[in-house]
Each structure stands twice: as structure tokens, then as C-alpha cells.
Amino acid sequence: MSVLLAEMTEQEKMEQFVARIENGEKIEADDWMPDEYRNTLIKLISMHGISEIMGALPEKEWVPKAPTLHRKLGIMAKVQDEMGHGQLLLRVAEDLLKPYGKKRDDLMQDLFSGNLKFHNVFHMETKSWGDAGLIGWLVDGAAIITQTDMLGASYGPYARALQRICAEEVFHAQHGEAIIMALAEGTDEQRQMVQDSINYWWESLLLFFGPPSKNEMGVSKQDVTLKYRIRTGTNEGLRQAFFSKYIKRIHSLGFTIPDETLRFDEETEKWIYQQPDWNKLKQIARNEGPRSQARLNLRRISYTTNQWVREALAPKVI
Template sequence: MYNYLEYGSSGDSRGVVEDQEKYDQFMARIEAGEKIEADDWMPEDYRQGLIKLISMHGISEIMGALPEKEWTPKAPTLKRKLGIMAKVQDEMGHGQLLLRVAEDLMKPYGKDRGDIIEDMLSGDLKFHNVFHMPTKTWADAGMVGWLVDGAAIISQTNMLDASYGPYQRALQRICQEEVFHAQHGEAIIMALAEGTDYQREILQESLNRWWPSLLMFFGPASAETTGSSKQDIMIKYKIRKSSNEELRQAFLDKYLPRVFSLDLTVPDETVHYDEEKEQWVYQQPDWNEFKQIIKNKGPRSKERLRLREIAYENNRWVRQALAADKVGS
């Protein structure tokens, strides 16, 4: 039942009926597969859930460019340098696209993209755990493209039919480009896997370091673990289809056979496929560590946030000039 008191109706009996009718019509549209647009009526928890999801996604795209940006000047060949530069450019473009989608949802509150950036810098808005981690070797550049972007594709394709039209359409474009990013990463991984003993050594070492972060990527399995029902709200409103654990299992289904085919191992002796349950069994990552990482207490959190803070301050004059021009027109 739609709680009109929680979401701010007029409070009189007529307002209650009207809001209930709007909610029922809204849910009927979603159940019928219709897309909700920015100017349509929507429940407050739907709007707030979308703002948080899309803002986090957009910021993660921007912050996700930084680990690979560190390897742009150190890429081993000109071809690899051009490839990683193009990927970084794409990720920043994805971030800008998503922040525009989030901005439209924030208009009723008088907020804009600048508020999203400021929320990130203050720690109020989180970004994906994987982008707090260091990239120590060239193998890490491949690992980000192959497995991190692979995990992102699984997560994002789960929302390709999202009930919110602007996000769904943005995801169509983003997922197409992410496929190329994953292929870029896989090409690096294959070259290392077929290379020298040293190249295979840094590849295995990279996988060992990234494995816990990859398992954490999809978030804890249940509301009991997180103390939150965000997953349920997203599924209820048909923004996403699958739970965190279902997405993690899909990732393991796709990538563990590929990892093993390269004669690589994962740092977990318990990993095996349970034929009876038809799912992978694995050692749970340290979810307390996960909570600390997304609170900006990861290995590279401070350095990467500082880079974004410097960029934000250095470009303040551009925002001020554009704002003044808008007022003048």
C-alpha cells in the first residue's frame, strides 16, 4: 500500500484518494511494461531510489576511469596506449550521460549535477568498491577491463529493461560500449597468459588481489546482511530483475570457466560447483572490509578523491561562466 503520509500528499481525505489512485495507475503502467519518463508522476521512494542508483552509477563510471588512467603513460605499446585512452574517454562520457539522467530526477528538489559531485567529495555518495583499489601492474589494467567491466556488464544488462525510460535508454548505449571495453581487457589478459613466465606471474598475482573485490562488486546477498531492503524496492519497481547473489552467480558462471581455461587459479580452495544446488560455492569476502572501503577508506580512496576535488576546483570558473551566461540570456 502506498503510504501517502511518508511521501507528502496534501493530507486531506481527497488527497489520500488521489495519491492512491496515482500510485495504482503508476504500478499498472510498470506491470504493463510501460516506461516512466522524467516528467511523469512517480512515488517518492521510486524517485529517491533512482537518484541514488543512477548517481552512484555515474560517479562510479567517472571514478572508474582513474585506475586505468594511471596506466595510460605506462602502457607497453602505442596500440595499448591508444586502446586504454579510448576506454578512459568512454567511461567519462558514460558518467556525464548518467549524471544528466540523475539531474532530471533531482529538479523537484532544486538540485543539479554539481550537488552530485559535492556529495561524492563529502563522502555522502558512494562509488563501487573496485575503484578504490590500486592498479600495481599492467596486468591490473587487463583485469579491470576483463573482469571488472565484465561484472559491470552483468549488472547493467540486468537493468536493460528498467522501468525508468531515460535510464533504460542510457544503458542501451553504455552496455554496447562496455562490451568493447571487456574485449580490450581480455586482449591484454590473453597476451599476458600466452607470454613469458614473468607475465603469467603478474597475471596470477593480479587475479589473487582482485578476487575479493570482484566478489564484493555485486554487494551482499541479502537484506539480512545489509540491513536494507533496497534490492527489494528496485525489483518491486522493475528497475532491476535479479538479486545481488543471482548476479554474482551469473558472473561466476561466465568467468570461472574462462579463468580456469587459462590455467589460472582463484585464491579460494573452497570454490566448486554444487551440481545439486546448481550454483557455485565460494568463501564469502569480508563484508566488514567492504563497508570500510565504500566509506572511502580503501587503499586508493583518498588519492583518487583528491584528483576529482582538484579537477572540480580548477574548473569552477567554467561553471560560474556558464551560469552567468545562462542568467544573461
């Protein structure tokens, strides 16, 4: 096979690669792949992995402040899971980096320099216990929608990692929903805490899925992931799926959504909603969100402090 591949032209390799994807085959780490495919995967998976790690920080802040020991143990277990997801995904990304002579440490340096982004929601403040619950319920709920869409990804290692991650994220969403339900059944003050959280996070949840596929600049980069069957849903399609799953749930608990234009259009079978301020997403991408620098600094300190652990565990050359 390797000899045959070596004899092929770049065009022939590309045609064979596309045919494999169209036939539903999985691409593995050692297989030939075009640079566009490899670089798209590196960007997507490394951002996903870093977002899992950075996403643990908003809830980590609430481990010592959770109202009961039971709640402390629950949110602590969730934080541990998220860090594990990050480690798993960064290993997947690391395999893709090998041809470029790069390692996982390079990804961390990219994070610190601002070249590697993490999801907008994890730049936000968690000001109340309601925020901590809403992250689990709606933010993890949004993540499940995007991640389950990629369970059939053409890149085998990523698809297999997502099987475990998605299964655990379901428990995380149930954990967050349990917190919200307890508050919803509580005092007026506790219910107001939930409503304030919905008001605060709603725009961030819309931004989470990214801009529509086509905008004034033409076709977005997202279409590359569709082209290579890394995922099947568009940003807007995934956002609509989120609406369909959660809007009625929010209303059923007696809470409102901060969008007077929000309605379901029977003719188009789509939700009509007020567009978020997409400039905020660009601002956060520059690490200018409410908690961007504080969380990056925490990660920098942790990375430097624990350097000795990585060195102790590194294979020794004899």
C-alpha cells in the same frame, strides 16, 4: 491527463503508477512517481554515474605507463568512454533532482562529502599492467552483467542510456581480455603478473555485487529496485551469473582462483564459494579503501581547477 492526476488521491496515483510498471510501460522524467521510486533512482543512477567517472582513474594512471603506443591509445580511448558514460548518467540523475531544487553540482559535492558512494573496485590500487587488463576483463565484465540486467528498467531515460553504455562496455571487456591474453601467452613473469592480479582482485569482484538480498538485518534495500522493476536480478543471482561466465575462462587460461572451497554444486546448480569479508565493503563505503582519498583528492582538484570552464559554458541571463 494533468487535471485527472490532480484530482486523484495519493493512493490512486500509486495504484496507477504500479499498474503502468506491471504493464511494461516506461516511466519518464516528467511523470508522477512516488518519492521512494525517485529517491531509489537518484541513489542508483548517481552512484552509477560517479562510478563511471571514478572508475576511469585507475586506468588513467596507466595511460603513460602502457607498454606500447597501441596500448596507450587503446586505454586512453577507454578512459574517454568511461567519462562520457558518467556525464550521460549524471544528466539522467539531474532530471530526477529537479523537484528537489538540486543540480549536478550537488552530486559532486555529495561525492566530496562522502554522501555519494562509488563502487568498491575503484578504491583499489592498480599496481601492474596486469591489473589494468584485469579491470577491463573482469571488472567491466561484472559491470556488464549488472547493467544488462537493467536494460529493461522501468525508468525510460535510464534504460535508454544503458543501451549505449552496455554496447560500449562490451568493447571495453574485449580490450581488457586482449591485454590478459597477451600476458597469458607471454613469459613466466607476465603470466605471474596475471595470477597476482586475479589473487588481488578476486575478493573485490565478489564485493562488487553487494551482499545477498537477505541478511541478519532482514530485507535489503535492493528489493526496492526489484519491487519497481528497475532491475530483475538479485545481488546473489548476478554474482552467480558472473561465476558461470568467467570461472571456466580463468581456468582455461591456466590460472587459479584464490578460493579452495570454490565448486559448482550440481544439486542446487549454484557455485559454492568462500564468502568475502563484508566489513571491507563497509570500510570502503566510508572512503577508507587503499586509494579512496587519493582519487577523491584528484577529483576535487580537477573540479576546482576547471570551475572556469563550467562558468564559461553556463547559460547567460540577459
